[in-house]
Amino acid sequence: MNLSILNELKDTRVTAESIHGAIETAIAKGGLKPGDKLASTRDIALYLGVSRTTVVKAFETLTSQGFIKCSQGAGTWVSEAKASSTTSNEKNESYPWQERFNGLAHSLSTLSAETVEASDFDEMNFGSAPLDLVPVKQWRTILQKASDNIKEADFRDNQEVFGYRPLREAIAGFLRRSKGIVCEPEQIVLGSGVQSVISPAFLLLARPGDLIVCENPGFYGAREQFLSLGADVETVGVDENGLMVDELENLPRSPQWLYVAPSCQEPTGVTLSLERRNRLLSICQTRRTAILEDDWDSEFHYGQNAAPSLFSLDTSGSVIYFYSFWRLLYPLVSVSFLVIPKGLIEVFQSYKNVWDRQFTLVEHHALTELINEGHVENHIRRTWKRYRKRRQSLIFSLKSRLRENIEIVSSSTGMHVLARFNGSHTAARIESCARQAGLTIAGTAPFYAHSPRPNEFMIRFTDIPEDELDGRALAFSEAIAGDRQRSD
Structure with a gap:
């Protein structure tokens, strides 16, 4: 493979999609012929100045679409069947879809592709637990049991728009035991993935032009999501005690929102001190700032006890708390959830009723049993001991x-x-x-x-x-x- 077919990418922001497109075009135009061997992912990464995982992602897509084939020891080459049929099947898609873009689509199209694309973090497995520590055996047993024991009554539970009620009851107990959060099952809104539960909160409650404050550094996915929805984003620094509350207090404009990860700041791993938590809540209450509390990766503390969550310390009902089982149990389950103040239950019910009322019943049934039988908390204790060492x-x-x-x-x-x-x-x-x-x-x-x-x-x-x-x-x-x- 002559790497010059990728030259058009060298002065652009290179993504897995653009690499895929360039190779597919070369195949369609005959620049790469059936049986031609492709350069290694490492050589392409060095040539374009990107991570190898970005190239691997492009190759995986090309393989799944039949453009290329690979074999251990033999390398990667252009597929015979796909290459010969590409030109004749190619569409001339000229419909002007960009003219149909709404404000959200335009915002998304202007975001940094480097930030939106997470392939560079494949090496970290996005921080999930090692598979040898995940309770796969217990999950397999419970999942089989859940599949065998589905009843008609379970389908009636499936009609609750916030998700399977027995799971929400189990989560309420888990939060009370492990985090000191006291809430009702009616306050728990189930979703799949952290961003899937952040979006409804922001779509329902934020207005274009609202100021949202995030940590710097901080979770890039949330920051980009807020920008895509039309918010103005300001950042506040982080030190060894977490978010620098003085900077927040000295902002010339009062923010409508604060997004913060007080229990385990990403990527620094620092914890917001109790003194700062109380001061932050006081400032936000005075300025009428709503708080999105991200409790990502909060299970593993070494050398000190976890401070109370902002949700449990709050007395004004201004905190929306969210949590994901993904960090603990992926790839078994990726359930995330919000805990919302009681004043938001009705509007969230209306949103879920119209836009998002379906969920995977068997998975939720199994996760309910995994929590109720103590496997989740046992898993946390067992992995904490291993992680600490x-x-x-x-x-x-x-x-x-x-x-x-x-x-x-x-x-x-x-x-x-x-x-x-x-x-x-x-x-x-x-x-x-x-x-x-x-x-x-x-x-x-x-x-x-x-x-x-x-x-x-x-x-x-x-x-x-x-x-x-x-x-x-x-x-x-x-x-x-x-x-x-x-x-x-």
């Missing part, structure tokens, strides 16, 4: 091996450590050395709305056995040291 081992090994070349950011939560590297190494080289050593690593730049920290990375520890951590840290330090010696 792995985290301690990784931090000790990295510090002892790399010494002044690395700074581990102080934090007490989460499933990765945040590291900043000193010296003259490029981010790409640090990633390369880490992956050669078997460390799962991802840069934090997408989490920053502006002014990203150079050479700052999340290093995942949850999927590495304790007896392998030091060896991998040693291999990483030797690769870094070897680079430094060659540069000297």
